[in-house]
Amino acid sequence: MLGSFIVVDLSKSYLPEFFARPTVKVARDLIGAVLCMQHSDNKVQSAQIVEVEAYTKDDPACHAFRGRTKRTEVMFGPPGHAYVYFIYGMYFCLNVVTEPEGTPGAVLVRAVDFAGCDGPGKLCRRWGITGEHNGMNLLQPDSQLWLSPGPQIRSTQIGVGRRIGISQATERRWRFFLKDNPMVSRQKASR
């Protein structure tokens, strides 16, 4: 489990090259990264990512599998930007765009190490992440929403499993999570 007193410099940011790589690798490497958000009252909220899933262009479960549409447009754009989509009539989900520009791909942020932020819909609801953040550049510190590198995570601390809530390509083990973290439910962690 992550400690309660991690020390990270939130002004540090990723380079675009980090995200311009194969999506599954980026997903694995994003475990422990710090999601940061500057709210309208100037207060900064931050928490470490503890659960993610990868979605690629050759993946039937990926929104961009059937090509470029208005919704999937940002997934074809520059890596390191946010892909935020609306689902089930009431929830937003946050993704980070991956792969070189022109190739669609994204990492779904499913949970962060913060009470009540387990599950992609709950995370966005709690943080106030909506469609207005779609396409936002996550590489710039002190923008409204950005990502900052976290402490090194041992590979032995990262679990792998099947993705949640999809009906196609369910056999792919493209979900990564921090073992023993309370925000990753036990049921989700198995399989």
Place this chain on the structure above:
DNA sequence: GGGCCGATTGTT
């Protein structure tokens, strides 16, 4: 324009 489905969540 119609109808079905969904990368979710909370309740029964």
Place this chain on the structure above:
DNA sequence: ACAATCGGCCCG
């Protein structure tokens, strides 16, 4: 097991 709730996408 199922309801809430609505935009996206496929079909025609």
